[in-house]
Amino acid sequence: MTNADLYETLKEEGTLSPESYEKLCEKQGNTLFSLHWELKTLLYLGVMMLSTGLGVLIYKNIDTIGHQGILALIAAISGGCFYYCFKHKKPFSKELVKAPNAMFDYLLLLASLSFLTFTGYLQFQYQVFGTNYGLATFIPMVVLFYVAYEFDHLGILSMAIANLAVWMGVSVTPSRLLSNGNFDNQTVIYTYLGLGFILLLAGFLTDRYDFKKHFRFSYLHFGTHISFIALLFGYFNAYESKLAVLWLLVLFALAFYLYLDALRHQSFYFVLLVILYSYLAVSILVFRMLDGINNMGGLYLLCFYFIISATVLILRIVRLNKQMKAS
Known part of the structure; x- marks a missing residue:
């Protein structure tokens, strides 16, 4: 009622x-009605616009300000924000720790962005790390992971994961994976796969040892996308060899494990990801099996498969969603 x-x-x-x-x-x-997320979005956009505006201002006045002055300004912004955050932070806990006030998260984000700008500018202008670009990305990565855990900040954690990908020589964004066009290189594929498995392992360990369990979603989100995309392109690359079946077996084994784990945690998002990636893998396999049929029969079979399979897939997803909501 x-x-x-x-x-x-x-x-x-x-x-x-x-x-x-x-x-x-x-x-x-x-x-x-609550304006919580609207205000958070505006504040995050404000921090990003401030960082962008400082970059444009520095770029247009670099001859007047000088490199040392620019570095000093960026260091002052980063240091000042970090000082405020360390002074007002709550004690560390392996559980969720909320920010002490509304501005805390945004100052921490500005501090981290300024720190990345500072290290990047320092390396670009003065080559303090020489040609050791791995060290130039490794140090910011370690700092970001420390900041993410010390201050319990999911946004900084995502930045740290992206920096981990940069350190490993790849891009963490799934759209960049698809548009990179360099998946004929086995080294790149194995690097992506290794990154995906590392992130998945981090998510499972976070849950297993009850240490910042709310970080689990971020690790699994990136890890799931990267692992499945790497396995699919590994199958494409090895299609003419005997290893093609092995790539699919690993993909379906990973899908089965993640599916059970998603059901255990009642996460419809990850159930949906596993189903869609598995369906894509099965559809690719069916398409290649029917590719050798040159008559109209093969085309009819392919159309029939997509109509039936898509209907079954939608019904299954709807049913799972209802079951998970009911439980």
């Missing part, structure tokens, strides 16, 4: 006067 029905019942029973009924209905129709 809704509040409106309850008010109506109380009015009919005489418990609620008409005047009170009207006031309650008016209040029900003018309920307050």
Whole structure:
């Protein structure tokens, strides 16, 4: 029974006067709504725009300011923000730690972005790490992971994961994986696969040892996408060899494990990812099996497969969603 029905019942029973009924209905129709996420989005955009604006200002006035002045300014911004965050942070805990105030998260994000700008500028202009670019990306990565765990910040954790990918020589964004066009290189494929498995392992260990369990989603989100995409392109690259079947077996084994894990954690998002990537792998296999049929029969079979399989897939996803909501 809704509040409106309850008010109506109380009015009919005489418990609620008409005047009170009207006031309650008016209040029900003018309920307050939360601006939490809107304000958070605006603040995050503000930090990003501030960082971008400082970059443009420095770029246009670099001859006037000088490199040392620019580095000093960036270091002052980063150091000042970190000083504030260390001074006002709550004690470390392996559980979720909320920010002490509204501005804390955004100052921490600005500090981290300024730190990355500082190290990148320092390496570009003065080559303090020489040609050892691995060290130039490794140090910011370690700092970002430390900051993410010390201050319990999911945004900084995502930046640290991206820096881990940079350190390993790849891009963490799935769209960049698809547009890179360099998956004929076995080294790149194995690097992506290794990165994906490292992130998946980090997510499982986070949950297993109950240490910052809320970080699990970020690790599994990136790890799942990267692992499946790497396995699919590994299959493409090895299609003419005997290793093609092995790539698919690993993909389906990973899908089965992640599917069971997603059901155990009641995570429809990861169930959906596993189903879609598995369906894509099966569809690729069916397409290549029917590719040798040159007559219209092969085309009809392919169309029939996609119609039936897509219908079954949608029904299965809807049913799973209902079951998970009910439980």
